[in-house]
Amino acid sequence: MQFPESWLREFCNPPLSTREIADILTMGGLEVEDLHPVAPPFTKVVVGEIREAVQHPNADRLRVCQVDVGQGALLNIVCGAPNARVGIRVPTALVGAELPPGEDGKPFQIKLGKLRGVESQGMLCSARELQLSEDHGGLLELAADAPVGGDVREVLQLDDHVFTLKLTPNLAHALSVYGVARELSALTGAPLKAPKFHPVEPRHDARLPVKVSAPDLCGRFSGRIVRNVDTTAKTPQWMVDRLARCGQRSVTALVDISNYVMFEYGRPSHIFDLDKIHGALDVRWGKPGEQLKLLNGSTITVDEKVGVIADDREVESLAGIMGGDATAVSDATRNVYVEAAFWWPEAIQGRSRRFNFSTDAGHRFERGVDPALTVEHIEHITRLIVDICGGEAGPMDDHVVRLPEQRTVSLRVARASKVIGMPVTPAQCLDAFTRLGLPAREQSPGTIAVQPPPYRFDISLEEDLVEEVARVIGYERLPTTPPLAPIAARTGSESRRSRFALRRQLAALGYQETINFSFVEERWEKELAGNDDPIRLLNPIASQMGVMRSSLVGSLLQVLRFNLDRKAERVRVFEVGRVFLRDAAIQTTDTSVRGVRQPMRVAALAYGSVDGLQWGRPAAPADFFDAKGDLEALLLPRRAVFEPAQHPALHPGRCARIVLDGTPIGHVGELHPRWRQAWDLPLAPVLFELDLEPVLAHPLPAAQAVPRHQPVERDIAVIVGDAVTHDALLGAIRTADTGGLLRDASLFDVYRPKQPLTGIAAGEKSMAVRLTLGDPDATLTEAQIDAAVAAVVARLQSALGARLRG
Template sequence: MRISTNWLQEWIAVEDDAQTLGDRLTMAGLEVDALEPAAPEFSGVVVAEITACERHPEADRLQLCTVNAGEETFQIVCGAPNARQGLKAPLATVGGVLPGGMKIKRAKLRGVESFGMLCSARELGLSEDAAGLMELPADAPVGQDLREYLALDDMVIEVDLTPNRSDCLGVAGVAREVSALTGKPVQAPSFSAPAPQHQDEIAIQLDAPEACPRYVGQIVRGVNPQAPTPLWMQERLRRAGVRSLGPIVDVTNYVMLELGQPMHAFDLAKIDGGIRVRMATAGEKLELLNGDTVELDNETLVIADHSRAHALAGVMGGECGSVGDATRDILLESAFFSPLAIAGRARRYGLHTDSSHRFERGVDPALQRQAIDRAAQLIVEIAGGAPGPVCEAASDAHLPKPLVVRLRRQRIGHLLGMEIPDERVEAILSALGLTVTAVEEGWDVTVPAFRFDIALEVDLIEELARVWGYDRIPVRRTATPLAIAPQPEGKVALSRLRDTLITRGYQEAITYSFVEPALQAQLDPEQEPLPLANPLSADLAVMRTSLWPGLAKALLYNQNRQHERVRLFETGLRFRGRLDGLAQERLLAGIVAGNQLPEQWAGEVRPVDFFDVKGDLEALFAASGEPESYRFEPETHPALHPGQSARIYRGEQPVGWLGAIHPEVQRELDLAGRSFVFELDLEALTRARVPQFSPLSKFPSIRRDLAVLVDEDVSAAAIEGCVRRAGGELLKDVVLFDVYRGKGVPQGQKSLAMGLILQESSRTLTDQDVDGLIQQVVSRLSLDLGAVLRE
């Protein structure tokens, strides 16, 4: 929203300069993005009148103009096609400076001297129009400085309004905000609606009153659409960022910028019968003013007559009803459209207009009559014409109703930490257009319909805080007790487990708790399903005993839509029957298929394997603070590949499964490629070791590497556990860095190489200490696992 400070001064006496006013608006929540002058710097330019014109003796396209500049008359050589006797235009006198630093000097053009320069609007930085001289009104005072005449020593404030402050999308709304900030009263420019000069009315029919509960129209006959828009209005539109297009359109734009009410004008001769505000028919076509033809759907509101649609309601008019040079009679439109009816419609058709910007945020539902009166008054003054009576159709049941909100004095102090005097509370709210009635505990505040953002007591307190000044709210150290942690230290938050998987490329899924009996039997055949008495469908007939069926269906769904790399996880309940009723257990489960990494330039991608998914689970286990308490033991599960399945234990407690889906099950489910699944008991997974403080040792650590031969069926986890038990407190970490099978290793055995990190907190370890501990570890491995130290 761009607003001229001079225009704002018409509504409220602002004593602050533009910078101070901008700062105050920003602190009040209306963020000022930019302050810029209304016109670039130039000097020595005055209002002048061409008193005579004759052809240049040496150039067909140049004219010799005698120009009256007030106190003096000058000879000016000019090439503008519209230079003529009697025209008033800006004259840059000798010594003057134009935008960009160009200094005006006496010049000789084709042998004839010129004492200055008649200017176009583009040369003065006031427009992109360079077609000819800037034409000034006939009553422009000759000799007056142009900056003074056009009030160009003005500032434009650009406010970046949040979507909830649609009430400030007009000069009137901003003036209301400034009034609340400064205490100055709003003094709206006075105007009177023109008296009707004929009794012609337009019939208005609201077929969609919930989308358009009020529509106001007025016929104005005998207008002159080629009349010039006054320069003062062109300048105000320019400073607001709106291009002048002609008197009728300029007036509707001016009223929108002034009051915040978008308007439209139709050529009355192109309207068949009356106005119908209705929903479009699917497939209906409409050519818009921008030249585009759109195909409408039945959720789009249109302004139509008895034959066809003439406008996208609240967005843009149609070419079929547009005002042109031949127009003599017009229909002015001023309507209230529900924000829900307009929101998204402009984007649906690739449009964004000043009207849609306002209507989708909400306009004042009581503003339509005032806006049409203002527009009719300006059109009659500028383009002539005879206005008729104002016609209105309204559905009161669908219009927004004023809301009454109780504001408690005590609540203000509680939320802001300070008291605001009662008289200031009432003055601030009243200045913002709210009606305040005092009651014992505070006030009953009637919120006007144009403040769509105020519905609760806290909204009113926010209004008080921003107008009173956030910088005036005292800074105090919090006196509230520290909040209790959402999880005890002995628990791992479920959100942390989710985040761990998400950072490793998983996406969370939510599937039904009811599944297909056949699918359940394939993935968890050992559990008896619990049938539903009244299933929604045959595909959802039993309660799940595992999360795998839902995840398998989700994987298939994604693969059928060409998603080759899928990594899903889910947290939820499984249901199992028992003698004393129904058991519900919380699980974390996942399914993985496709490549281990997304396609990339840095190297070849490979399919995901068992150990990739095992690594994902180990990252989960690390969150417990006791990753070493988990181990994977080879065991078989009917739904898993017999050579790639493992039971997961925490200590001696089984807590889940990991493995590749059995090839037969894979074929029956029609899954592409190899797929891996896991399922974990959440109760066990969320148990964490309470952190214990221990100081960092000041003494160096020592690493010793061991390579041992063990049978193939001995797991690395079993070896690591045995080493940790034997190493005691001096052993800080165990790192498995090599597994070898081949030459020098007997058939049926493997070689595992480990790095042992040893450290004492109170002294430096000696070779004797280390050797003794290594011997102790080797002996324990030999006794417990039959391991032999590899030479």
């Protein structure tokens, strides 16, 4: 919010300096982000009128002007501006004047001199030379009634300052000069000059039929017809200057009037070309497929979630945001329809972002605009139109459909004292509300009831009233008190490791952490995660980031591709991140969104040589077993089971499901050849993805006494079918009934004869296992050893059909 100080002081003029006003506004919650003078200092620049302008005798581009500056005698001034002509009044720097400093930082002083042999007794100035703007196309032409000889600083009111406020979203009532003045009056106690809106007498009976079909979009719609308007009329200079100091350039008189009232009272409005409206107006929600060309030249497609103003033929305006090009006023316009409405904030919020633009009107309406003064503001706009552009006003047409309920909010004084941190009395609270214009009464001892006025959309809770009391009393008066809450260190559970410990362990295994967007390409979801119904974004930040990811695999492959494009030969990366899955059982809470489950996962990818550059052994690319080994190290001391499985992103024969404590927690494997070819990867990366929660579980270590008796080792070789796996063999051995004597079992040899041998048939193989047996309390006897070995052999025979090799 930007505005000049002089405009603010017209409504509230406290006996304070500019800096003091800025400090009070900031401490009152309206942060002054910037404060600067309208014009830099300069002296002896007056209004001069060019009485004569002739060609310079020695220069084609120069003119010799006779300028009246109110001193009796005319000044002879040489000027090269293209618009130097007889009759105009321009800023004239007299001899001895000091103009704003240039690029060297030194003031520029005007001296008596000669240009091409002709004496020049001053200088005619452009806006850029006075540093009023960057316009250097010619002299700054002043109003025709500017007093000759008058100080330019007084004529243009340059001894003024521009305030720029950084407002929080709840301060919609301060998005106008009058709104800031109202706050300044409450904070300083200076009187507030309330506006008076005198009705404009109707000159005809014409009305435009209006129907409000969407009460949840528009609560009040007011308008009137004004005929025979001169749209080519020039905007008064005082209005142009005020708009410029609000950061708004002048367009046309009608547009400037609408903008002026918006900055003055915070009321966005719209002016239609009446003759371009077909039939009646209908305020409704849009229909899918309807199109509208806006005033900014873009054409948008609306749907049933966007409010519009339509006539009998087409959509004419985007409700509360921007008007349409079809009914825009032009120089040929003669009859207009002035509209001011109350749009429900929730019906406007977020609509501009859907179309990738924002407007001053939408910025105000989505925060809340006073619904009580639509008629009064139209009266004000009408009077400005009649005074500047002429015309004949018609009767007011006001449709009140549904206005916000004014709910009473209660404040407990004791609660306010506790939150603010200093004692406050009911009298102080009532005084604060009175100064703010909030109707308040003492509901009961220690409780105050407040009725928020229509323009205060930010007061709905007791805490909102506490804030109002605190800022009127003054934040600078709040005492500095140390916190009294006890601080106790929270110890983490030893049976659970932190995410940072997990990250450190992965880094110790040689992986580097990467952080990626949760938004990915829809193609990744279908190809790499098998997700045909991903969660789509309404307004993606880029076309290739249109859905929420349900797997981390695509993000890691993108990181791999990025590194390979930069000549990396060995890549090991991991990510700990959130994925997003559809789940109808999830309800909306403080940490969840209905229908979306958001678990955390950890994923890693290895590509290229296992060891990097070294000389000790032949180089080999990372394979399935390297990733499996890293996984086993990550999960220690727990042991996972790896089962053959299928995954959309992984090689069909080199993929395993990871089962921990009987529960599947993820997959590990080599990238599918199809995707390796699609991503143009010279080697196949191996990767794994796990649910994070099971990985963070970390069982407590249990101390065990060192065995006092030496273990016994026995080797057995069994013949089994060729399809029997290592896991199946060791699983059967561990389930054998050895009386608790089996400590460990290790496979140390697998033999497949190239030609059939005695005892080993085709389709069979020999697997040799070393059994480690022991008893912590006694030395094993041969009978115990033989019984344990026999139990293992019997278990292998019953479970796998194995037999001892002869």
